[in-house]
Amino acid sequence: MSASGASKPNLEIVIIGGGIAGLGLAIALHSQGFQCTVYEQAPEKGRFSGAIMLAPNSLRILDTLGIYDRIRVKGWSFEAVAMKDMEGNTTDRIFLGSKKLFQYDVLRIYRNVFVKELQAICHERGINVKYETKYSHIVEERKDGVTFVLADGTQINCTVLIAADGIHSKVRKHVYPDIDPQYTGILVVCGAVKRNLLDVSEKDEMDGPVMYPGKNGAFVMAPQDFDASEYMAGTQRAFPAQTKEGWGKLAQDPKFLHGFLEEGIEDRQPIVQSAIRNIDTDSIYIWAFHTLPKLPKWSSEGGRIIILGDAAHAIPPTTGQGANQALEDVYSLALLMATKSEGTTVAKAVEWWQQMRQERIDKLLELTSKLNNLRMPIEEQKKLEAGEIFQVEDGGSGEQWRWLFNPELETRITEWCQQQENLELVE
Template sequence: MPASAAPTIAIIGGGLSGLALAIFVARLLPDATIKIYEVRPADQPSSWGTINMTPNALRVLDRLGVYKTIAPQGYNFDNLTMLNHNLDLFASVPIANVAEFGYQSLRIERRLIHAALLKEARSKPQIEILYDRKCTGITDSPSSSTVSITFSSGETVTADLLIACDGIHSTVRKSFVSDPAAREAHFMNQLSIGGFITAAEIAEYSPKNVTYPIMMFAPESQTGANFMLWPYTHDGQNLTFFTTLPKETEEADWKAAYDDKQKLKDILMETFSAPDSPWNTLVKRTIELSDASKYRHWAFYKHTLPEKFYSDSGRVIIIGDAAHAMPPSGGQGGAMAFEDAETLAYTLAYTLRDSNGSSRLGSATALENLQKWSDHRLQRLRTIAELNARMTSLRKAGNGFVGGVLFAVKMWVIWIMSWLGVLGRTRRAVNNYDAKKEAEVLFGEAITKME
């Protein structure tokens, strides 16, 4: 592709999806100029906490060349153990395995994945990362050959193509979807609170012969509906714990509201260690022994899916949470972003990798290809959203007598679903997705010759 036809691509957001996309595009469109604009400072490039990666995500990370680096740093597992609040076992739910999917599931610190992707991105000379860049608006018109991007500093830049990975409260999404107010992220009245503990600290309270990770359920909302303990280091000795609680009011500033981490620990102490609490000693002691300074919280937000993930001009595209945010209860938010990145990269390469290069942006062919990609991703996301809704429902609390009845029903439903193989079919629908093969279905086997 001649240099004069090489596209300039701006990526808003240097998180997991933005870096993954940049690496794929640099590989598939080696003459492209790629600039990533990240709101965070260079010395704090990633958020912290842990994330779960299922085989559909790990397949993408393997193609990016980072899976073998990160796998030994996280906790690899096959099953999720489900217990009630008395530590009675009622299900061991298969999540992933090498024999069936090529990968186990992986729980790992988010910053480790980010660091591996950042290293890979920095090895590509056509990728430049600029920090302290907060996007405040864009100008995009079907009649224009470029997109204009404005930052909070007053700086304005242009690019042939803008891809937004700027999260659930995306500035870019609001700029081009129809009825932006209807697609504003809204609070789901649920708050997750968690912290960290070591396996050694709670060993004497843990049930014997029970394999981590474990998810525990109880019936009463006033004592918490669920509690999870999940290893995130390779040896299984470092655990993250978290729960989801109802919260009626939204905070104007979540960070400021819980700047005092002791406040978060106090909420869990009051919730799980009340005098009438039915919860087991393992849960109570985990909270009591944990370090308040390491607590964190997640407010559950989601927004309505747009009709399509690209603007009318075809020069603005959204992926990840900006396109389809969902609560973390299904454990697929990160995976969906990685799937987006790989499938979009193949779509762009298929569209632009010829002698016409960037001149094809905005053409009827380019728009047709983007529509194929967007329609495919929307169908996939609706499937995942159904799974996510079921998991969110499982983690909701009931209250009083009704809560107790619903709790018993919930336990039976999980057991029956496991016994009938329903959870297995769901697992396969999630884990078997192969972004490269899906791109081949959309655009033909020529995709395989692009690398």
């Protein structure tokens, strides 16, 4: 069994996509002694695109990789989202993290701040990331590697090609030409509002996210910078599918954006009304939730192309787990590659890894669907069976989240590798 940092077989690993999954994978592989090169189409200086929540399952990974302490001070930590009734009373708390229960609170941090930190770590650790370099297509996959071409025509050979190029992955298209992301029919519109512009009452809770119910769908507010001086404010509901150009136009149309947020404003709570009225127009963005049909495998037939992150499993954001699962993917893959015995082939290890990951994603998608239903307008919720809507089942203790926040990846990987080694000894 190879120990972390020991010399590794001479694999030329290429990662397409330098987002959270791609940079996270590069750092995780580097920590296990593997070299790799990342190709990212965008410039290094990314654009502002709101905040994301990092939950204990990924914060534990980021801690192991020496990243957590650097980002903790740049975001806002909290435990749970408070669920309000129409009168503003707190009815339930849905745990998103808990230092006491799961070793970490949840961290809300601007995505560009997080990615910038990952980029800085890659620089410091000598990891090769090529920005403004776009992958174009695969020429061939052989028994011993892959040849692919960049958009500028450069041809490159590698032993393993990893697709971390997001939900509209071009690499996945090579492996699965007929699988495309599907619009779920739900659109979210949200933006940023300054804390000092909010009409806060005694019942309002400002230390973490709050979900306010409403006839036109729930409205969510959440602190999103390190001093909670700014809040994300937004809502989601059913909306017809658009063409790519159509979504682009809506995203640029202030009248549509404000109109979507303002629908039914008269029935909303005072704090929500103040958020809608004071939201910064330039900060408003839309997100049409897409999901991805289940992939038969997260790798090509030849096993030299591996797919992960949003490219393998786009998860609607209701559980705030898309990036968290991407980080679980990359950490577990790097650990498995480093821990597996020499007798276990990469293809065999990847096959087990993707089954383990898919089981978890399936469970999460079920949870996401139940949480999505909880955010639906009250009249639409009434049409559903009770089991289709999320319910707090642990009396608010947070225990029902343990499977999600404590996946025990290391134990599962070590046990599987040990099992394989034992089998090899018998053979």
